[in-house]
Every structure is written in structure tokens, then in C-alpha cells.
Amino acid sequence: MEWFYWLVPWEESTLVVAATGSAALFFLRGCALVRPSLHRKLCFWGGLSLVYLVSHTQLDYYSEHQFFIHRLQHLALHHLGPFLIVLSRPCPVLLRGMPSRMRQAFHLMAGWKSIQYPVQALCNPVVSVVLFSTLIGFWLLPSIHFTAMIDWRLYRVMNWSMFLSGLIFWGLVLTPGPVVGVKLSPGSRIGMMLAIIPPQIVIGALIFFTSHELYPIYTICGRAIGGINALADQQIGGIILWIHGAMMSAVGILVVILRELMLAEYPKHGEKVA
Amino acid sequence: MGKNFAGSRNSGYNQLAAGLVIALAMSACNSTEQGHLKEVTGHLPDLSFSLSSDEGQPVTAKTYEGKVLLMYFGFTHCREECPISMARLTRVMHLLGEDADRAHILFVTVDPTRDGPGELRRYLTQFDLEQAIGLTGTPDEIGALAKRYRNAFRPHFPPGGDGGLMHGDAVYIFDTQGRARLLATSADSEETLAEDLRDLLPS
Numbered sequence: 001m002e003w004f005y006w007l008v009p010w011e012e013s014t015l016v017v018a019a020t021g022s023a024a025l026f027f028l029r030g031c032a033l034v035r036p037s038l039h040r041k042l043c044f045w046g047g048l049s050l051v052y053l054v055s056h057t058q059l060d061y062y063s064e065h066q067f068f069i070h071r072l073q074h075l076a077l078h079h080l081g082p083f084l085i086v087l088s089r090p091c092p093v094l095l096r097g098m099p100s101r102m103r104q105a106f107h108l109m110a111g112w113k114s115i116q117y118p119v120q121a122l123c124n125p126v127v128s129v130v131l132f133s134t135l136i137g138f139w140l141l142p143s144i145h146f147t148a149m150i151d152w153r154l155y156r157v158m159n160w161s162m163f164l165s166g167l168i169f170w171g172l173v174l175t176p177g178p179v180v181g182v183k184l185s186p187g188s189r190i191g192m193m194l195a196i197i198p199p200q201i202v203i204g205a206l207i208f209f210t211s212h213e214l215y216p217i218y219t220i221c222g223r224a225i226g227g228i229n230a231l232a233d234q235q236i237g238g239i240i241l242w243i244h245g246a247m248m249s250a251v252g253i254l255v256v257i258l259r260e261l262m263l264a265e266y267p268k269h270g271e272k273v274a
Numbered sequence: 275m276g277k278n279f280a281g282s283r284n285s286g287y288n289q290l291a292a293g294l295v296i297a298l299a300m301s302a303c304n305s306t307e308q309g310h311l312k313e314v315t316g317h318l319p320d321l322s323f324s325l326s327s328d329e330g331q332p333v334t335a336k337t338y339e340g341k342v343l344l345m346y347f348g349f350t351h352c353r354e355e356c357p358i359s360m361a362r363l364t365r366v367m368h369l370l371g372e373d374a375d376r377a378h379i380l381f382v383t384v385d386p387t388r389d390g391p392g393e394l395r396r397y398l399t400q401f402d403l404e405q406a407i408g409l410t411g412t413p414d415e416i417g418a419l420a421k422r423y424r425n426a427f428r429p430h431f432p433p434g435g436d437g438g439l440m441h442g443d444a445v446y447i448f449d450t451q452g453r454a455r456l457l458a459t460s461a462d463s464e465e466t467l468a469e470d471l472r473d474l475l476p477s
Contacts, residue, residue, distance in 0.1 A: 011421075058428075065426040150424050150457070151317035220459045222347075222426030222442030 010060040013156065020052045022098075027090060030097025040088040047084030050076050055159055064149065065224035067215055068236035074162050075240060078136070079248040082166035086174045087255070122168055123180045129192050132169040133199035135161055136241070140203060142214050149217045169196070173252060176259065189256050193249040204242025208235050311447070311456040311470045318446070318454035321345070323419045325382070328394035328408035335452050342377045342474045343448040344458075347425050347441050349385035350397040355443055355460070362464055363445070364401045369468035376450075376475050379406040382419060384427050384441050386410050423454075449474045 027044055053059060054076040063073040095103055109115050121127060139148060139158050148154045172179055173189040184192075207214060213230045223233065321335040321343065344363060348356035360381070367374045381398060383389035389397075394408025410416070417429030425442050447456040447470075455474060458467050 061428060064424065146312070147317055150314060152424075154317070216459065216461070220442050220444045220457065221424050222444075224426055 006058045008058060009056045010058050010064075011152065013056060015156075015160075016052070016056045020048060020056075023048060023090075023094065026094045026097035028097065030093035030095070033096045034093045036088070036093055040090075040093075042088075043084045044088035044090050044093075047081045047086075047088065050084065051081035051163060054081075055163075062224045064155070065218060065222060066228075067218050067233045068228075068240060069224070071237040071240040073159075074136075075244055075248075077159055078132075078162040078166040079170075079245060082163060082170045083174070083248060083252065085167065086170040089175065119180055120182075123172060123182055125172060125182065125184065125188065125192055128165070128169045128172055129195045131165045133196050135165050136200060136245075137203050140207070145215055146217045149215075149221070170252070174255060186256050186260050190253050193252045193256075197246045197249050200245040201242055204238050204240070204245065206238070208238030208242060210234070210238075311458045311462055311466060313455070314446075314457045315453065315455050318424075318457075319422055320454065321448045321452040322422070323409070323415075325409040325411040325415055325419070326391060328391045328398065328410070330391045333407075333409065338378055338380070339452065340376075340450050342450060342471055343380055343452075344377065344471075345380040345382060345423070345446040345448065347382050347384050347420060347427065347444070349383050349441070350389050350393050351385065352441075355441070359443060359445070359460065360398075360401050360403075360406075362460070362467075363406075364403045365464045366467045366471070367403060367405055369464060370471060373472060373475055374405055377405055377471060379403070380409055381406060382409045382416065384416060384420065384425075386413050386416050447471065447474070450476060 027048075031041065054063070054073045059069075059073070062069040064070070095106070098106075122131070139145060139162070148158045169192075172182065172184065173192050178184075211231070213219065214234060216230075218233065219230050223230075228236075324332065324334045327333045344366075346359060346363070348359065350356075363379055367377065367379070370377060381394065383394060389408070389410050391408070391410060394410060398406050398408050413429035417427060420427035423444075423446055425444065427441065443460040445458040445467075446454060447458060449455050456470055458470075
């Protein structure tokens with residue numbers, strides 16, 4: 001049963017359980033009514049389980065105590081997880097799957113000005129691009145990173161902010177139709193994905209080329225994996241942000257281009273592709 | 275096609291500018307305050323534990339109330355970091371002089387299966403140190419304390435081998451009320467440690 005031990009949360013979070021649990025439940029119920037295609041289901045379950053696994057299992061221990069694994073965790077929380085979830089276009093399925101009262105509450109809340117304004121502001125393309133990139137840099141400021149890694153409350157805020165900003169960004173660029181009234185041309189979508197590349201390259205390269213320890217917290221509190229010294233750990237982390245972070249944009253751009261080509265070729269079925 | 279987002283080209287420049295700001299901020303933040311330990315007040319929880327002392331007595335955080343505490347995670351078979359750290363802390367205590375009576379070192383073992391009270395007592399007597407106590411318990415108890423202070427230790431998967439245990443070099447410093455105040459590392463000088471400890475002692 002040793003494999004089972006790996007699924008035991010390192011630090012329990014009711015919020016993570018409630019959020020992933022209800023999303024999974026609503027999607028399951030919605031699937032029976034909406035019947036989404038297999039690849040949409042695969043994307044949703046892949047994305048959701050990835051986000052859950054990196055934030056609520058023993059893997060979290062390694063993310064707390066090894067810089068490059070922390071970067072992998074954020075790659076999953078900020079890029080790959082939300083990317084896959086958005087690709088499954090889960091909103092109609094989730095809305096159908098949730099209890100009708102909850103759905104009504106959502107519709108009611110969508111009409112409130114106090115909800116509309118912040119949502120519209122967050123879904124503004126410039127804001128979402130700036131938020132997506134700035135959050136990466138912010139949490140990697142050495143003094144901020146130090147505090148986030150010792151204070152469990154800040155650590156959770158960091159991970160949630162990464163996931164939510166990822167969800168907003170990839171939601172805007174990858175959802176086929178308009179999102180919260182924002183209509184984006186394929187060119188704008190590609191522009192947004194190109195815009196997040198330079199900051200990630202700059203921050204990743206800065207971390208990679210720094211010859212002293214930027215994040216001593218991992219040495220102070222101890223590293224999870226032996227045999228990797230502080231600088232090597234830092235350099236691998238830098239490379240992950242530099243290359244893999246930026247690479248997700250390339251995948252996203254391909255998705256948008258593919259969808260456009262399919263729309264031009266088969267206008268009726270193009271929407272279903274990618 | 276409706277209203278398109280026209281600012282995509284501009285946002286590229288915005289991002290580049292934002293990136294540069296971040297880069298500048300990052301390089302500016304490298305220099306930590308010279309001559310002072312890391313301040314952790316409010317970020318780490320108050321001291322709380324229930325373990326066995328090196329005399330075999332059950333002890334809790336309450337036992338040491340009224341003293342400034344220095345907590346270090348180590349193990350007696352450690353050949354490198356632990357002896358150096360304990361020698362450093364011994365010197366800090368000597369630097370404190372008379373004030374040392376109001377400070378205490380807690381040496382928490384991360385190798386509880388091998389480090390019983392006797393082993394800890396023998397180990398600590400090697401150092402010229404009156405104000406130190408070894409603490410041991412079950413792997414789960416030690417694990418809970420290490421997790422509370424974000425020290426790398428997993429009770430069920432100790433990365434075993436002789437002397438192959440990994441642990442951080444942090445010294446967690448608590449004030450007389452048991453609040454976590456400072457985090458010292460092997461990079462901080464003994465003089466700095468002594469100076470900052472004095473500031474925590476009630477006059």
C-alpha cells in the first residue's frame with residue numbers, strides 16, 4: 001500500500017478538497033446530460049487531477065523543499081492544469097451538472113454590478129496578460145519567496161493566485177466564443193500568448209544566470225532531494241520557467257491556428273475541434 | 275467579428291517593461307539587511323510541542339516559558355552540519371555571558387529511532403554548554419514539529435543511510451512568550467546571533 005501513501009495530502013486544505021470535489025461532481029453529473037466528446041472529458045479530468053495531485057498529495061512536500069519542484073508545481077498550476085481544463089470547455093457541462101438552485105444563484109450574481117465590474121476588469125485582455133506575468137515575477141522576488149515558503153497562509157495564497165490567474169488567461173485565449181462579453185480575434189489571442197513569453201524568458205534567464213543563491217530558504221529549511229546543490233537546484237528551476245513556461249504559449253498558438261484552419265475548412269464542425 | 279482587442283501589440287511592450295521592472299526589483303532585493311537575522315514574526319506559528327527530554331522527562335513548550343529559545347533540528351550521528359552548528363551555538367551562549375541563563379537551546383533529533391534520551395544526553399555533554407536540552411519522540415511527533423516549522427523531514431520516508439539524513443541548518447528563535455521571532459542560518463555570524471538574542475531578552 002505504499003503507493004497509497006503518496007496520495008495522502010502533505011498539508012490538508014478544505015478549500016482544495018471542496019473546489020476539486022464539487023468541480024468533479026458537477027462535471028460528472030453534467031456529462032450525463034450534455035454528453036461532451038471523449039477528448040473534452042479527457043482534457044478536463046487530466047487538468048483537474050493534475051492540479052489536485054500537485055497541490056494536495058505528498059508531492060507538495062517536495063514542492064516546499066526543492067526549488068525546481070516548486071517550479072514544476074507552478075508549471076502545472078499556472079500553465080498545464082488550467083490549459084487542459086479550459087481546453088475541455090467545461091462551463092456548459094459544469095453549469096448543467098450543478099444543482100438548479102446553485103445555477104440560479106450564479107445567474108442572479110452575474111447580474112450584480114459588484115460582481116460584474118471586477119470580473120470584467122480581470123477578464124480584460126491587457127489586465128490578464130499583466131496579471132499572468134507579474135504574478136510569476138512577484139512570487140519569485142527573493143524576499144517575497146522567502147516569506148511565502150515559511151508562512152503557510154501566504155503559500156496557499158500564492159498557489160491559488162497562480163491557478164486562478166492561469167485559468168483566467170488561458171480561458172480568454174483558448175475559449176472559442178466570447179468570454180464575459182470580451183470577443184477576441186485569433187490575432188489578439190496569439191498576441192496575448194506571445195506577450196507572456198518575454199517576461200518568463202527574462203525571469204527564467206535571470207534566475208539561471210545568477211551565480212549566488214537567490215532563494216536560501218531551501219538551504220535553511222533543508223532540501224527534499226540530496227545530491228543536488230543549491231545552485232544546480234536554482235538553475236534547473238530557472239530553465240523550467242525559461243523554456244517550459246514559454247513553450248506553453250507555442251502549444252496554445254497551435255491550438256488557435258488549428259481551430260481557425262478547421263473553421264475555414266469545415267465551418268459546421270470546426271468549433272468542435274481542439 | 276465585433277470589437278476586437280486592439281492592444282495586443284502594445285501589450286508586448288507593456289510586458290517587456292513589466293519584465294524589466296521585475297528584473298530590477300529582483301536584483302535590488304538580493305542584498306538582505308546586513309548584520310541582522312531574518313525576521314519571521316507573525317509568519318511562523320508559536321512554539322508548541324510535547325516530546326521527551328534527554329533525561330526521559332515529558333516536556334512541552336510551557337516548560338521553557340520565560341526563556342528565549344533556540345530550536346535546532348539535528349541528529350547525533352551527523353558528521354558535518356550538526357557539530358558545527360552546535361559549536362557555533364556554544365560560542366553564542368558564551369558571548370551572551372550572564373544573559374545566557376535566560377536563553378535555552380532545544381536540540382530536536384530528526385533521527386528518533388536511533389537517538390534516545392541517553393544518546394542525546396551523551397552527545398550534548400560534548401559541548402561546553404549548560405543551557406541545552408535534547409528532545410526526542412516518535413517519528414510522527416518529530417514530523418509534526420518539523421512540519422510546523424517547514425523543516426524538511428518526512429517521518430515515513432526518512433532519506434536513510436548512515437549520516438545520510440538531510441536537514442536544514444535553520445535555528446528557530448522564539449521570544450520569552452514562545453512566539454517565533456527570528457530565523458538564523460549558518461551564514462549568520464555568532465556576534466549577530468548574540469546581538470539579536472539580547473534584543474529579545476526582557477531588560
